[in-house]
Amino acid sequence: MAEAFDLRDWQQEARERYHGRNGGTGGSFLVVATPGAGKTTFALTIAEDLMSQSVIDKIVVVAPTAHLRLQWSHAASKRGIQLDHRFVNANGIVGKDFDGVAVTYHAVASEPLLWRKLCSGRRTLVIFDEIHHAGEGDGQKWGPALKQAFEMADRRLLLSGTPFRTDGSAIPFVEYEEGRAKAGYNYDYGTALADGGVVRPAVFPAMDGESKWRRSGELEVTSVALADTDEKTVPPALKAALDPTGLWIPSVLREADAALTQARIDTPDAGGLVVAFDQSAARAYAQILQQITGEEPAIAVSDEPEASRIIKGFADSDRRWIVAVQMVAEGVDIPRLAVGVYASRIRTQMFFIQVAGRFVRLRGEEDETTARLFIPSIQPLLSYAQDIEKTVDAVLADEEKRVRETHENDGGDPDEPLSLLPTFETVGSSQAVHHTTIASGESITPEEMNYAKSVMNRAGSAPRGTTPEYVALILRTAGAGTAVPAQRPADTAQAPLADQKHDVRRLLRRKVGRYSIVANKPHEYIHAELNRHFGDTAKTATLETLLKRIALLDRWLEG
Numbered sequence: 001m002a003e004a005f006d007l008r009d010w011q012q013e014a015r016e017r018y019h020g021r022n023g024g025t026g027g028s029f030l031v032v033a034t035p036g037a038g039k040t041t042f043a044l045t046i047a048e049d050l051m052s053q054s055v056i057d058k059i060v061v062v063a064p065t066a067h068l069r070l071q072w073s074h075a076a077s078k079r080g081i082q083l084d085h086r087f088v089n090a091n092g093i094v095g096k097d098f099d100g101v102a103v104t105y106h107a108v109a110s111e112p113l114l115w116r117k118l119c120s121g122r123r124t125l126v127i128f129d130e131i132h133h134a135g136e137g138d139g140q141k142w143g144p145a146l147k148q149a150f151e152m153a154d155r156r157l158l159l160s161g162t163p164f165r166t167d168g169s170a171i172p173f174v175e176y177e178e179g180r181a182k183a184g185y186n187y188d189y190g191t192a193l194a195d196g197g198v199v200r201p202a203v204f205p206a207m208d209g210e211s212k213w214r215r216s217g218e219l220e221v222t223s224v225a226l227a228d229t230d231e232k233t234v235p236p237a238l239k240a241a242l243d244p245t246g247l248w249i250p251s252v253l254r255e256a257d258a259a260l261t262q263a264r265i266d267t268p269d270a271g272g273l274v275v276a277f278d279q280s281a282a283r284a285y286a287q288i289l290q291q292i293t294g295e296e297p298a299i300a301v302s303d304e305p306e307a308s309r310i311i312k313g314f315a316d317s318d319r320r321w322i323v324a325v326q327m328v329a330e331g332v333d334i335p336r337l338a339v340g341v342y343a344s345r346i347r348t349q350m351f352f353i354q355v356a357g358r359f360v361r362l363r364g365e366e367d368e369t370t371a372r373l374f375i376p377s378i379q380p381l382l383s384y385a386q387d388i389e390k391t392v393d394a395v396l397a398d399e400e401k402r403v404r405e406t407h408e409n410d411g412g413d414p415d416e417p418l419s420l421l422p423t424f425e426t427v428g429s430s431q432a433v434h435h436t437t438i439a440s441g442e443s444i445t446p447e448e449m450n451y452a453k454s455v456m457n458r459a460g461s462a463p464r465g466t467t468p469e470y471v472a473l474i475l476r477t478a479g480a481g482t483a484v485p486a487q488r489p490a491d492t493a494q495a496p497l498a499d500q501k502h503d504v505r506r507l508l509r510r511k512v513g514r515y516s517i518v519a520n521k522p523h524e525y526i527h528a529e530l531n532r533h534f535g536d537t538a539k540t541a542t543l544e545t546l547l548k549r550i551a552l553l554d555r556w557l558e559g
Helices: 008-023 039-052 066-077 105-110 112-121 143-150 189-195 236-242 246-264 279-293 303-313 350-355 379-384 392-409 446-460 468-477 497-519 523-534 544-556
Strands: 026-035 057-061 101-102 124-128 154-159 183-186 202-208 209-216 222-225 269-274 298-300 322-323 337-343 373-376 424-429 432-438 442-444
Touching: 008 026, 008 039, 008 183, 008 189, 008 497, 026 039, 039 066, 039 124, 039 154, 057 066, 057 105, 057 112, 057 442, 066 101, 066 303, 101 105, 101 497, 105 112, 105 143, 112 124, 183 442, 202 246, 202 379, 202 497, 209 236, 236 246, 236 373, 236 424, 246 269, 246 279, 246 337, 269 279, 279 298, 279 322, 298 303, 303 322, 322 442, 350 373, 350 379, 373 379, 379 432, 379 442, 379 497, 432 468, 432 497, 442 468, 442 497, 446 468, 497 523, 497 544, 523 544
Parallel strands: 026 154, 026 183, 057 101, 057 124, 124 154, 202 373, 269 322, 269 337, 298 322, 337 373
Antiparallel strands: 202 432, 209 222, 209 424, 432 442
């Protein structure tokens, strides 16, 4: 075997727990660890241990994608473990000069009896990478196939950063307690961030803007700000915002590229990732980025060998941007990623956490990068960003509650991938505006961010790694975060009354959005409360009354 690799504290603790629980007993062991924590290193260490102790003879790694099985093969090779990532079911047997194979869930599900035979002949450790991909519910084929293929395996090591499924179905080989996955070891993002030296902090600029659409065949146009959307209006509003022919997504890409330029001052090879909703959008976004930067972005839009080569080439280069669809959202290791744009229509917590995980991988002790992931200012993404530092148990409890309420209401899954909704026709979108920035679970207003930046500018040079978000939270704690009046839009005194009221209503919507997050109340409920209090609506209110609405919201927020 190759020389021993240094383990992080959590990896060593999980290793000791694995051997303590599984010594001589075999069975399954679930490790829940945040993206970037080092699940691969931990799993390969366990494999080395078991092989050196003559407990196992062969290793099977089951991964979601072809690129990930290639990544596993390379990581194992560095440790003297040879995995055949080119194995296909037609081979029938594994070459004698390999320690095992790396295969996809799809390949196993297509011929489970072959894999049952391969595992029955030799003592085998099966490592399931991102096991939550397999489910046992109605219509789920992977879960039953995995059980058939590997129920006879000597050892099973299950890895996941999000050990739950949006459809609520059980995951094979996972032990459940009161309906919740029971982990052999749990190392979540919040714990890793507190430990230091494992993951980066992440902030989430939430971008608002007007979306316009109409029902097919109708003339009436609906216009709604992203921050004001509800379950009915989110799909068409998000579709319009993400349309590359509109104004919203190009303006977000410009903001993100400016953030990447700033990040590259301290980290010259820092890179950015745009997660698009389909291949057509990915290519259109790449063209926009090329116009902004003058550099052609990398594009990875499928799970083909060519895409794996593109991803690896980008990881090893200093190119600015890569644009991808779903495949880069999980498991792919590009540590230099520092800035991202969430331009997907998928609203599941699992997918959001996996995307965020692409940016929090620490590159070493000297890495002081704060990751930035630009998101649309819609629910439930705002809540996911606020909860990103929660413990895994809390996330599981929230997911369990959401799934239960969804099925009780029989209203369908609000977090399912959004379809193109043929009943709606996109009309356009406005340029994006900052709605809020979420850092350390706190929602920071644009006014607080601007004030923090002005304080930093007056103070001169700040320690490396100090961010405006960090300064804004300190100023808020000190009671100085609102030194710049938040309720007065800049330079409205000279503007026409109609424009002044338009700007104040926009600010009112942002305040309502922020209070909605803090108080966990729907936007409609808050607006109705304001209407009852003032006896009018935001559309009919005078400028004076609109400002009073904002002042009342500020008092509610303080409370």
